[in-house]
Structure formats: C-alpha cells, structure tokens
Amino acid sequence: MDDLAQLTEANQQFRGYGLVRSARLAQTKKGDPFYNLTIARGKTEIPVKVWSDHIHGREDEVKQMLQEGKVIFLEGDTSTYQDQLQMTARAFRAAEEDEYDIAEFLETPPEPIEALQEELEGYLQQITDPLLAEIVTSIYAKYKKPFSTYPAATNNHHSFVGGLLYHTVCMLRLGMDVSTRxxxxxxxxxxxxxxxxxxxxxxxxxxxxxxxxxxxxxxxGHISMSSMLVDREVQRILAGRGENAKLTKLEQEAVYQLQHCILSHHGRMEWGSPVEPKTLEAHIIHLIDMIDSRVNMAERGLDGAPEGEFTKVFPLGKLYKPMSGDD
Structure with missing residues (x-):
C-alpha cells in the first residue's frame, strides 16, 4: 500500500509518504529508546512505532528527521493493539522537497476558507454595542491569518488546518439560531x-x-490568554480616549460579561474553566461548544468505519454507524 487511507487491518505492508503529526521519544522497560509517531495524510492518521534498532547509531539524524511537520518516506507493517490499528516501521528517510506537495498531507475544512471568513465577518457586523464591536472586530482583524489556518485542537476535534475558523463559524450558526428562538x-x-x-x-x-x-x-492556556486579549483592547481604547479615561459602568459590565463567556466556556473548573457559567449566554456558549466538538468527533471517528457496526471513537466511546440502505 502507498496510501495511508488503504490501511484498514493487520498484516498490511506500507511503502509511501506521511506527515509527522507528532513524535515522542520514549524508553522501553529495558531502557532502550523508541519513538511513538503519528503519521498522517489528509484525514487519515496512524500511530507508528520506531524501535531502537532503527535508532541506534543514527540518533541525531533520526531526531532531525522525526520532527512534527516533517514529511518522511516510510516502510512498515500494520498490526493491532487494544483494537487500534498501528504500524511498525521497517525503514524510513526524510522526503526530498521535490517528492511531495505539503497540501496533499493537510486536512482542511469541508467549506472554503474564504467563505467561512466572509460569514464570520458578517456576524461581527451584527454586534450592536459599539465597545464590544470594536473589541471583538479588532482582535479578529489582528489575528485573521492564523485564526483562519490554525486548528481548534491538537487532536480529537477540528484538529486540521482551518479547524479553528470552521469550529467558530459552526458555533456561530448554532448560537444565532438559539438567539433567534x-x-x-x-x-x-x-x-x-x-x-x-x-x-x-x-x-x-x-x-x-x-x-x-x-x-x-x-x-x-488559551482560555486565560483570550480574556487577556480583551483586556488589552480595552486599555488600547481607553488610551485613545485620553488621559485618565475610564469605562462607564455599563461598558465595564459588558466587558466583564464578554470575558466571562470566554473564561467559562469549558463549563466546569475540572474541565479547565477558571470560572463556571453564570450568565445565560455563557451557558449557551458552553453547550454549543460541547455540541459542535462532539459532532465533529463523531463524524471524523465514523468516517470510513463499517456500517451496521459499533466503532470505538475516542473520547466518546463506542458509536454505531447506521446502515445506509443502499443494498
């Protein structure tokens, strides 16, 4: 097989290219070094073990080669461990720049980036409070490029190029629907x-x-840093108003509520939120975040899974993929 998507069961042989999504150096119980890799092409990812016999004597070379974001040429054999497909490397080398197009290895949103940007910017124009509109629009404008390319997570949900933008727009769609109702x-x-x-x-x-x-x-962490971005924008706005300028009482409350929506969106302190939701909007944002992330986990986890069977989808557990009825 030369395409990771073709790997579906144990005892298959692979010979092709893959993007190193993650690389962790570890040790066996005997103290021998080995690498835990995640190799990807588009939506397909597979764990790969590189044992010490492929590392010994070439430690520095391997360390440079097996870095996140690098493309390698890999030969290996598939097996299963705890019901999960994995590969053991037999040989590997760095891929030459003229051997691949990086775009072929990156998963992207199901909708065009430009259309998602336009839709998000349309929502921003609907903010009626002048101070909130300036804060949110200014932050988005400053980080528009990375906001449109970065993932929403390193794994599990929306962990692809443009995932942050796609996740945000999907949440805004749900949020506007709830607001209308x-x-x-x-x-x-x-x-x-x-x-x-x-x-x-x-x-x-x-x-x-x-x-x-x-x-x-x-x-x-991103939760606290996002709240800090709001505070920095407020300080910038006040500096523009003149020396010793202050927010009005209503403006200050609006800023607090915006920061609260950010700080509480994980829902519970044990899930990473510094505070738990204390406004209607904060509760809604948390619930919408949960819905959209889980829908994406389920969709990606069941993509390519057999119909009429249960499949383990981390971290959701076993999910059933209904039969399509095409037979």
Missing part, C-alpha cells in the same frame, strides 16, 4: 463570546501544520 438571549455576547472563546489558540499552539503546545500555551 429565545429573545432573552443577548446576541452581542453570543457573537463576541463565540468568536473569541478559542482565539488565543493561535498562540497556544506552535504551528498550523503539526501543532504542539507553545510555552505560553503550557503556562497560561
């Missing part, structure tokens, strides 16, 4: 909170091709 919902906080809830993932991750956690991502 329930007049008590403040659309400004729905639009602003959703747009900014994951905005700092462009700083939490190291790249859009093979994202790992950055230093500020590890130390602070």
């Amino acid at each position: 329930y007049p008590a919902v403040n659309k400004d906080f729905i639009i602003g909170g959703i747009t900014l809830h994951d905005a700092s993932k462009v700083m939490e991750y190291t790249s859009h091709i093979a994202p790992a956690y950055s230093v500020p991502g590890e130390f602070i």
